[in-house]
Amino acid sequence: MTVQAGMTDTFPKLLLEHAAVRGERPAIREKDLGIWQSWTWREMRDEVEWLACGLAQAGLARGDHIAVIGSNRPRLYWTICAAQALGAIPVPFYEDAAAQEMVYVFQDAAIAFAVVEDQEQADKLLEILPQCPRLKRIWYDDPRGLRNYTREELVAYEKLREAGRAAAAAQPRLFAGEIAKGVGSDTAIMMYTSGTTGHPKGVVLSHDNLVSSGRAYAELERLRDEEEVLAYLPMAWIGQNLFSYAQWMVVGFRINCPESGDTTMTDMREIGPTYYFAPPRVLEALLTQVTIRMEDASWLKRRLFRYFMDLARRVGARLLDGKPVAARERLLYFLGELLVYGPLKNALGMTRIRVAYTAGEAIGPDLFVFYRSLGINLKQLYGSTETSVMVCVQPDGEVKPDTVGPPMKGVEVRVLDSGEIVLRCPGLFRAYYNNESATRDAKDPEGWFHTGDAGFFDDTGHLKIIDRAKDVGKLSGGTLFAPKYLENKLKFFPYIKEAVAFGHGRPEATAMVNIDVEAVGDWAERRGIPYSGYADLASKPQVRELVRECVEKVNADLSRDPHLCASQIHRFVVLHKELDADDGELTRTRKVRRGFIGEKYATIVDALYSGADRCVVEAQVRFEDGRVGAIRAELAVDGARTYAAEALAA
């Protein structure tokens, strides 16, 4: 779908439109000092105008890049819009990125201005200032702790706003004039992909890209301006940008910024979003909490929960899809809604959800079905930063746990012989910034984008993604090995937080496992197993036994699938520390970097295949304040039972 002539084609123009059409409706809320503070579209228009005039006065010009760093705060959203109004290009950063990780982007995009949330971010920028000589101004939102800073580069957001307000009064036409100069093909935003190897690449996305993607979703889901959306994911992630910025601007609904990362659950309950977006890890964390809380519940409640969840698993998803269900089970499900599903959805803040999406990585089928069986219309979609998250989405009534649905309107998808998925769509990015060779590698001359994902279409025309094309390997016996598939199966158990599977070029599959310290800690307390910390808990023989049971369940499951039977996990290690993005083991979006982990923990991998039952590992850890320390541990290697394909079939 292309943006039609005459339709509003840039985000700042959309802002003006909303201010005119629904000026008195709230556009954005933020919980502050325990109260939901809100700004209407008109108020927001004014804020953006002042900010834009202030930025223009400070020297931000058309085509310049400006860094936006922090969690979801209205002022940071306004910064994005104000920069776009001037034709400048906002570059959002992950707020938990280390200072040195930011240096490359600042240099690459020649960034001179930054708007940051607080002291933490300001400190990072001051630290890298000597390496980034172009950076000349840092505006901060929250002045806390910055009172005594004397660096002249640091200026309060408040001052920028006041200066802009004065400038806007002096030049009342400036804002509208600058907006009118913008066209849809201008660059709207640049997002750096986390990249599993090498430097991050700046993905250049135009207003047309994002607006057409936003419109496609709005049309598909019939989004209205009454939708409530919780803006809680990292701003530097395309998913967050599409759902809480592009679609927000296209449709004119409301976004709500939680008070802090720790209060997201409570804030979500208060808001009751109608349109919700969550990567699988968030849904997983919620389910883990539910499971733990149910174990604390009384006997009667546990029985009720188990009975009705069994029922829901059988009929819930079918009811949601409008498929026939026996009258008796319908009645029982209704009862379950009153007794279990309703209260549970209320506790999760999901009562009002009309449409929910999950994306970012593959979701475990059981996890997916759990939410759908409660009557929550959770669907999967497929996309990436480069495609403005506009490739495939599951339409209502055709939702399957293991596919991502058929291609969206206007998107062409092909699967190459190598299994790689290639596509063309209106949301497709213009280029990688300053990196022609990477652009050429990703986009062929006819405009086909190579996603790097492997998959195939099933017989109903739904796309099924199995893994990254480069990660799909073969066991030395020649059978297919999709590590992600195994990892996801392991991670569905509440006790397992992260897993890394190995097997390419090896005779059999093995895995490293991270326990979920909350769930396993709770499990241990119930059994009176004392432990001092993460490493101690992970090394308890009872915990290893618990993990073994999970691994064996996965193996039993795999043995039922003729393609995957050979991928059963023969041996595993329970790791002594949590895999962490700060140590480079996960990407900032928390995907495991399998190759890096394989090298870093080569001694463990060797032990997994050598038959040894113990191994010693020394690992560097980076503390939150940036210091580096070493952890040395002796780990046990355990074997797990595997199943023959015939044994179960018989």
Add this chain to the structure above:
Amino acid sequence: MNLRELEPGTVQRKVGEAVLAVEGVSLAFGGVKALTDVSFDVREHEIRAIIGPNGAGKSSMLNVINGVYRPQQGRITFMGETHDRMEPHVAASRGIARTFQGLALFKGMSVLDNILAGRNLMMRRNLLWQALRVGPALREEIEHRKRVEEIIDFLEIQHVRKTPVGRLPYGLQKRVDLGRALAAEPRVLLLDEPMAGMNVEEKQDMSRFILDVNDEFGTTIVLIEHDMGVVMDLSDRVVVLDYGRKIADGTPDEVRSSQAVIDAYLGVKH
């Protein structure tokens, strides 16, 4: 290394005149001498530490300052007024607040209510007005609630706002205790071992909060602490007590190199 020096671009705060001074304070419980002729002063906006081995009289000193103990000798001067002995209610109403080693919180009440309790002295309307929650009492309550929310925001405990304090981990309870003391908007804040029983990360957090309180609110802070590293990082000046006597007084560097202090901590051959 002083924590302040780690931050790029900060300046030393303006430390003013002495706001609090103790002169020649001696305190004995029966025959046991807890403090003997101790004198020192605390300047406005500074962070002043009192250190010393176990039983040196540190907590007794704090208790003398806020009037829980009555010294047999000596005087306490607070904001120009000299007292032979401080009374607890006078200390509290003049702007001295404190936290306690063993925490002084209402375990069954929420974090919010605990901190609100810290504003008790500032509530103008009587119990009846407050119970009715009308007119001026309501306006006043809203104002108090706002201040409490600012403290909650400041100490980053929004996620436990409505949780009963007794259910919180120890490190967070310590933070709530600090919040309760801050709610009184004190001029001088006495902290009795604010980091006792904490892990490294919790100690770092607490150090950060103490520095921020000092910076943002300009609160003068007197603290007792066992962790030498923390004391040397945080404080502007340090008093060292040993067996109830002052054996050193000065900047962290001066105190660190004082022979008397080294002897008191490591022991000497007699």
